Amino acid sequence: MILYTKFEEIIEISENDILHFEQGLPGFENEKEFVLLPMEGTPFSTLQSVSNKELAFFTTNPFLFFKDYDFELVESVQKLLNIKEESDVLVQIILTMQEPLEKSTGNLQAPVVINVKENLAKQVILADNKYRTRHELLETSTVGQEG
Incomplete structure (x- = not known):
C-alpha cells in the first residue's frame, strides 16, 4: 500500500504496519489508522495518519528522556488493547517540536x-x-514536580 506523508514522502507500507485506534485520537476521533514511522538516526518517530496525509505527530519513547516516568494501565485499557504481556507494549508520547x-x-x-x-x-x-501535557525533553529533573 502506498502512503503519502505530511512531509512529502511517498512510502510503501504493509497492512501489518497499520496501528488501529478503535476510538481515534482525542480531537481526531474519526482517524482510526496510523503508522509509526521511525526517523532514521534519531530517537523520534512520526505517527502518520493513513487516510489523511496532513495529520501526523512527532513522537518518542518517553523513557529515553524521562527515566522516572511511570504509570499503570487501567484494566479496561488493557482489555481494549488485548494486552497479555508487558513486553507487547510500546509507549510513545506526542511531542511539540520547537526551535x-x-x-x-x-x-x-x-x-x-x-x-x-x-x-x-x-x-x-x-x-x-503529576504529569502535564508539556514537559521539556531536556529538563528531566522537573518530571512530577509542579511548575
Missing part, C-alpha cells in the same frame, strides 16, 4: 500505548496529576 530543539516538549499526561503484537493503540489520558 531550538531543547525547548521541545512531550505530553506525559496522555501517552500513546501500543500493543505491538495486535497493532492496537490508544492515547491514554492519565488521571495522575
